[in-house]
Amino acid sequence: MDLLLDIIRLVVSVVIAYVVVFAAALANIVFERRTLAFMQDRHGPNRVGPHGIFQSVADAFKMMGKEDFRPALADPWIFTLAPIMVMIGAVAVQLTMPYTKGFTPADLNVGLIYIVAVTSFTTMAILLGGWASRNKYSLVGALRSAAQMVSYEIPMILALLIVAMVVGSFSLDAVVDAQADYRWIALYMPFTFLLYAIAAIAELNRGPFDLPESESELVSGYGTEYSGMRFGMFFLNEYAGMTIMSMVAVTLFLGGWHGPFEDALVVGGVAIVPLVWFLLKTYVLVFALVWVRLSIPRLQVDQLMAFAWKVLIPLGLLNIALTAAVMLWVPRWRWGLFVVGWVSFFAFVGLLDPILKRRLRKQRERVPVVTS
């Protein structure tokens, strides 16, 4: 009987993971297009359904009917394996996601490490897909993407380590528990949250870090030779990734499902109000992703790598040292972290721009601009 319950629970969790991936991907595509249109003062897709909300459903059906061919010279197995692998990451991350009070599919005691492990499925899939296409644009796009994703994985891990230090556990349920009563980690460690957010945007290959598929340089990057539903899988993963990364960020830094009136409405053992808080916070972050993409122009490839290795990684290590020191030697360490976190946040935000601008000016002086 217990086994049967476990199996039902497992099946329900898998179905929820599927639904989140598809609903998130389809919703995010419309959400992003409409939001960008709103910010650029134009209409955006508004024909299919009320306010165009069924646009991406129509696109999905269209993509289903498109011819899905494989280039003659491409590696037959790996070319198909790549789109399969890219979705494994998106589904598997949700195994440890605390959606709401009392519902986590499985609370692994190594949850944080597990998240790092399964999100790298995407990197592998992109690398495999680009290599297997046997196309120069694909290969360059895939290599760029892999270099970018491994470089930004380190600042991301360094930010996750801070969470583990403060909470004292890798389990995501413990992380959410530790953030009850509005002790959200982002509130007293905004600098760590900023580090994580920058690294997560780079991991998602989204603007301003969307070099792997910069259309002006690389046609369509690693996806150049993909068509039909195999391309659709990469596309879906990219947009589902927005929601999934935001869910991880909300769980780790913004208090997960915590919020007022947690026990107000419970249907069938599932608390509804925390679920609403969780989704609301997630979509605030998704909106922020769209906003950032619109506001900041794309980086150059050398600036991109330099930013990870020369700025984020040293600062991440410094942050760990500072956090450990505060937690060891300051009696009321939460307040200590609060002060350190906000000071370093404002120092970073305030100093980054002038420093980068000065470096750029120096670079321009070294390399004279050729005018005809």
Add this chain to the structure above:
Amino acid sequence: MLAPALGALVEYADRPLSPSTVPGRRAGPTIHMTSEYLTNWFYVWSFIVSGAVLVVLILLVSKLVNPSHPTPGKLAHYECGIPPVGSPWSPFAVRYYVFALLFLVFDVEAVFLFPWTLVFRTLGTAGFIEMMLFVAVLVWGLVYAWRKGALEWA
């Protein structure tokens, strides 16, 4: 360094979580490694397999409904419309290789930092200094790579 850290980690894993032992953690369920361990791995594998199964199903369905009219031109490689020149599977820029090497070093560092984050309060000042020495050695390596110009994208 490593032996006390691992010892403390094992001790941590065997011990029930309670508010006094773990900062920030309220009273929660006791974690029994042995009984939950296999179940957890079963969950992990079923999620990974079901992710793959989903995509395979979608690709099969789309295979059934979509048309297939291959022509030599369609199956050729895209290279801006001209016939492809040479093989793309030729040796490639060493830039990416250097970054992959640096990544390996720092990823291994993260592996060592992960257990330390859970036990650094029990290890106290000695553990802090030792871990900072370890990090300093790696940062020294990063500085070396930086000075050597490995981080410049030339």
